Each structure stands twice: as C-alpha cells, then as structure tokens.
Amino acid sequence: MSHQLNPYFQAGLDVMDQPCLVIGGEREAEEKSGRLLNAGARITVVSPALTPTLAEWVTTGRITHHQRDFENTDLDGVFLALNTINDDEALTAKVYKLAIAQRILINSYDNPTHSNFGMMALIHPGHLRLSISTSNASPALASRLRKDLEGLFDEEFVDYLNCLADARQRVRDKVTNRETRFALLRALVRDFRVEGELHYPAQWRKYAEALLNCELDACGTEGRCEDCPLVSE
Structure with a gap:
C-alpha cells in the first residue's frame, strides 16, 4: 500500500536580507533559525522563552525577539514564516490561514497540510547544500540519511x-x-567519487507488517503495546 504524497518542486530560495518569522523558541526553532541565518535572512522569533543558543543570537544582535505569544500582526511584511509549534492545532490553522491570505510562504513543523512549502533535511559542509526529502513518507529516514551523510563530508x-x-x-x-x-x-573533479552501500534494519519487512496490522490503541495511552516487536529489542 502506498499513499499519494507530495513530491514537491525542489528549488533554492533566495532569502538574503528578507524578513522571516519564526514562531516558537525550542530546539526546532533554533535549527530553522540557524538555517535562515546561514542563508542571510533577517529573522524575528516570537516566543515567550528561548533556547540558550537562540538567546545568545538575540544578545549578539543576530536575530530579533518578541518575548510573547504569536499575534496576527507578526506576519505583516514577512516574506517567509516558519511555525515550529506542533502541539497547538488551532494556532497552526490560524497562522496558515493568515499567511495564505497574505501570500506568505509558510511551513508548519510536521504538518504538510498547513504548509505551502517543505523543509528538507539539509547537509551543508562548506559551500555544499545537499537536501534530502522523502516527500513526507518518512522524515525519520530523511534525518537518518542526513546524519550518516554529514559524517561523509569531512x-x-x-x-x-x-x-x-x-x-x-x-x-x-x-x-x-x-x-x-x-x-x-x-x-579537477574527474576522479572524485562517492562510494558506499545501504544497510537495512534486520527483518524490516516483518516489523513494517506488524506496525501496519497493529491497532496501535495502546501506543497513545500506555506508550506501547505489550510485547510490541517494534520496540521490544
């Protein structure tokens, strides 16, 4: 069984000196803000609290911070918005609706339904920018690929x-x-090569079948089913 997923159109977005909004102040906001900083964007973060790294960027003047919750006017004049809060469905829907009405690029963390562009897993050693997307089939796999490939480029x-x-x-x-x-x-690049091989989890087909056939009811209340083959090892 395979679901219809959005393959997206891959492109490099020029955000140099563009006003960009980041909603939230946790680890995901830090990672996305770092990527925007590397691309030369002008960043405003809206959040009651910040990670230590985000707070340092505020202190050094690299980003602007509004220490409060999101307000509708935060989107005024914004080129791109990243909502990194994924546990407030009402906020996510509101920000998306406002952004679309103002023709603003909007990405909602782990919520492609309320996004009009996707954030790829990114590898960026030096000048290289290598993005990885599974079309939302498995962000976890994209993250795994990113970590392994990061170690390859020394x-x-x-x-x-x-x-x-x-x-x-x-x-x-x-x-x-x-x-x-x-x-x-x-x-200069004639003899350059990237060589490697893929290693799959043992019995991955068995585990995938178990997951697809499991009702998953206990996962939401007890953490996992008793004797779950997916997490018992």
Missing part, C-alpha cells in the same frame, strides 16, 4: 570545494574559450 572535502571555487573564478577571469574552461574545470 574537512578535506570543505577544503577541496573551496579550491574548486577559487579555481573556477580564476579560470572564468583568465580563459575566454568556453570549451577550454570546461575542460580545465572538469579535470
């Missing part, structure tokens, strides 16, 4: 990519022949 890769950037600029400045430029730059 400091040497960052140095290598910096060298490629410098070489590309120098070649573009000095070499007028287009084919010669391409040949020189391709030579």
